[in-house]
Amino acid sequence: MMRADLDHGVASRHITLLETLDRVLNRGVVVAGDLTISVADVDLIFVGLRLLLSSVETARGFHLTQEAPGGTRESATKNRQPAVSPSGMI
Amino acid sequence: MQSHYIYGVVESQRHPLAPDIRGLGGMPVYLIPWRTLAALVSDAPTEGYPADPAHATCHAAVVEAAMEGGPILPVRFGTLLGGTRRVISMLEEHSTAFEESLQRLRGRVEMGLKVLWEAGVAPPVEDHLPSDLDPSAGPGRRYLFQRLGEEQTSEAIRVRGEGLIQSIQTALDPLTEASTLRRFATPRLLLDAAYLVSRERLDMFCQGVERLEERGSGLRYLLSGPWPPYSFAHPLPSGAAMTLSDTQTPRWS
Numbered sequence: 001m002m003r004a005d006l007d008h009g010v011a012s013r014h015i016t017l018l019e020t021l022d023r024v025l026n027r028g029v030v031v032a033g034d035l036t037i038s039v040a041d042v043d044l045i046f047v048g049l050r051l052l053l054s055s056v057e058t059a060r061g062f063h064l065t066q067e068a069p070g071g072t073r074e075s076a077t078k079n080r081q082p083a084v085s086p087s088g089m090i
Numbered sequence: 091m092q093s094h095y096i097y098g099v100v101e102s103q104r105h106p107l108a109p110d111i112r113g114l115g116g117m118p119v120y121l122i123p124w125r126t127l128a129a130l131v132s133d134a135p136t137e138g139y140p141a142d143p144a145h146a147t148c149h150a151a152v153v154e155a156a157m158e159g160g161p162i163l164p165v166r167f168g169t170l171l172g173g174t175r176r177v178i179s180m181l182e183e184h185s186t187a188f189e190e191s192l193q194r195l196r197g198r199v200e201m202g203l204k205v206l207w208e209a210g211v212a213p214p215v216e217d218h219l220p221s222d223l224d225p226s227a228g229p230g231r232r233y234l235f236q237r238l239g240e241e242q243t244s245e246a247i248r249v250r251g252e253g254l255i256q257s258i259q260t261a262l263d264p265l266t267e268a269s270t271l272r273r274f275a276t277p278r279l280l281l282d283a284a285y286l287v288s289r290e291r292l293d294m295f296c297q298g299v300e301r302l303e304e305r306g307s308g309l310r311y312l313l314s315g316p317w318p319p320y321s322f323a324h325p326l327p328s329g330a331a332m333t334l335s336d337t338q339t340p341r342w343s
Contacts, residue, residue, distance in 0.1 A: 017143065019202060019314050024146045024153075027320035028166035031096060031180060037138045037168030 091173040095134035097152045098162040099188050102128040105159030113152050114139050124181040127188055138170050153318045161196040163323040197289050199316035205281040206310040251280050261302055265295040270321050284321035
């Protein structure tokens with residue numbers, strides 16, 4: 001499984017990190033351990049994801065998916081990074 | 091007695107983990123087997139490790155590396171078991187559910203999809219007043235009309251959003267084996283979904299998302315993956331329906 005390193009800047013790396021944290025901290029099998037490291041910040045992680053999406057949505061260069069004629073589009077199929085617009089901003 | 095930090099449950103008969111994979115605290119990762127199952131663990135101090143992005147990322151990397159060599163049920167971050175005997179009794183206690191889950195997840199991956207929409211953001215409140223409102227209408231009447239306008243707008247938004255979600259599901263359901271959905275998580279986040287996809291159909295699934303992107307409809311698609319199946323690892327008690335949060339609607343084929 002390739003972890004493609006798309007050159008799209010800090011925003012996409014942040015989203016990937018938050019997606020990773022969301023899965024590792026919020027999902028997966030819950031096993032009754034002898035000790036469970038309490039993650040008080042789990043809700044904050046998800047809130048952080050929402051906040052990040054908000055900042056990303058309002059960033060300059062936010063494009064809807066209808067591309068102008070002649071524009072190229074990148075789709076993050078099979079890549080770890082989420083899809084980005086050709087401007088490089090998510 | 092040695093504490094073990096657990097990353098996941100795997101089959102005992104599987105490809106070994108790459109020897110250079112390191113777990114939390116830089117510790118080697120290894121299997122504690124019991125019959126056909128094994129716990130993927132590393133030795134840990136009794137008090138464990140802080141819950142921070144570095145440790146969580148390390149945990150995720152171990153799970154991802156393990157997925158290369160066979161199916162894995164990812165375990166949530168932060169679980170320590172004291173002693174080998176405890177690990178084995180944990181495997182034994184849940185063996186049926188673990189074996190069923192591993193079979194169900196063999197050769198499958200998780201794909202994440204977040205769908206953003208501008209139309210989900212309601213227009214400013216001034217826009218809710220009807221254009222033919224009597225200019226001499228008092229503040230009470232204006233307030234009521236404003237509230238009515240807001241209600242109708244948010245209802246219209248929700249109806250439109252539900253329709254868009256339905257068309258996304260119609261397009262992707264045939265390409266997936268299961269899904270979990272969070273609808274309207276934020277005003278702009280129309281859909282936050284995880285899909286269980288077989289590796290053989292992964293290309294088709296990604297093409298399906300591309301086709302949705304081509305439709306436009308004012309939607310933005312953020313696709314991520316493939317992930318280990320964090321969202322689908324919980325064992326289903328046989329014959330029982332899955333318990334859900336009220337915002338999640340998994341579908342099992």
